[in-house]
Amino acid sequence: MEFKKEQIEYLAELSKLHVDTDKVEELHKQLKSILEYIGQLTALDDLPATAKFDDPVKTVNVWRDDIIKPLSEEDRRAILDSAPDKQEDLIRTKPVFKNGK
């Protein structure tokens, strides 16, 4: 599985991460060497069988019902105040679509 430079642009788009064009070359070199290293696992094909439940630290999902708890005015204020852009008691964002589209 060769890792190509063009894939960086695609990964950056998927992860909503702007990457400067002049950084792509170096980034490609670094990611390629990391992927080559971790690729050693893909070559392992004679793994011993393990039973379903012999995990010593149990990984089970713990679910509970949603509970609505009242929030103090102080906490509500603090949470709102954390937002960089506000309009009255609402957090404001930029439009999802361009004007007129």
Added chain:
Amino acid sequence: MENNLKNLTIVKARELLASHKITAAELTQYYLHEINNRDKDLNSYISYNENALDEARIVDDKMASSDSVDFLEGIPVAIKDVIITRGIQTTAGSQILLNYIPPYNSTVMQKLRNKGAIVLGKTNCDEFAMGSSNENSSYGLVHNPHDLERVPGGSSGGSAAAVAADLCVYAIGTDTGGSIRQPASFCGVVGLKPTYGRVSRYGLIAMASSFDQAGPITKTVEDSAIVLQALAGEDNKDSTSSSNIVPNYVLEMKKDITGMKVAIPKQFFNEGLSSEVGDRIKEQIEILRKQGVTVDEVDLPILDQALAIYYIIMPAEVSANLAKFDGIRFGNTAPAEELWDVYKQTRGRNFGEEVKRRILIGTYVLSAGYYDAYYKKALKVQKVMKYELSKLWQNYDAILGPTTPTTAFKIGELTIDPLTMYLSDIYTVVANIVGSPAISIPIGKDSKGLPIGLQLMGDAFAESKILQLAWHIENFRN
């Protein structure tokens, strides 16, 4: 007064407080003064708790009207900046959280507060705890107190440096692949990563949720046991926290070690290990044998896969966990006309290089076409490793080896090549992959005068056993 305050442990500080030889306010004042005088050479703190002295006076009043002094009461602590502290800036070492003042406390912080601990400030770390040298902090690098031209390790580099330089009594760090133990080893202090689920993760800014744990960085093994005692336990805010009973670690730790069994994996003494580090570890093995501990070499080839497993599962979780930093609800934001651009620019401008690399790698190993080959395979090999180690725990109380392949390296020495930097975690990631507890303790110095760390790893929830061996090693040495 000042002379007898140098290198105070929790045990000693509590004695002084309980016998009224010193007040919490005096102790806090002493550390604030030391930080002010000496931290400019180290940069171990990012921010300070402006209310520390007032809080210490309140604790003094409470202690004056009470018969007993609790273990951490009135004792100054430093908190790694990935741990959420209500009302105190929490940056995770990132520009994306510049000026972020959390509206709530992590459970770790709340437990320390309830015990009357005095928070001095927030310690420097690699951005979002991603790094092994503290050079990835956007608030400047941290210098190793043993040699200012060298790194303190990472990612809890500020916490370890602050303890080693005596700029706090103890510190709290977090460990996802070695971030408590590796800097503790580089700085010559004790660092303990608890079992996954032993300490609540509520309010730790998540890096890899299935590996992260908070734990103590201290001057002695006993201090680590005391802090773990205070932090451990079930928390309804973290569904992965365990309801297992928390033992009395300090009592358990001092029990006789005769007859205990320790395994030494061949794989931990590979060609990457510096001979000086290896020799010092072997000396300790002989001392343990003389104390009646059985030490056997074991062959665990699966350990050679540890770093590859780690660098697949961890970035996968990173790419999901860091999606929440979008510049909308909190933290830094970048100007742009459209929402998608706000996300991209905010993240592109405010995340550092290592964070970007891990997000991209994580996105890659989770994406269609690569998921089975990388992520799913890593989970399978992780399971095999857990299975192999669970067989080992039937015969052994602990795995012993070096914490790191080398002692502290020079600032800038490994920054060009991220993969070589990752190799400094090769012995520590195993504990995170299988969820085990592990401790690093200092066992002396190399010919350059740099500290060497020994690591002990145990079965899940067997903190008592590794503390027991660690405490005895520490005390045979002294």
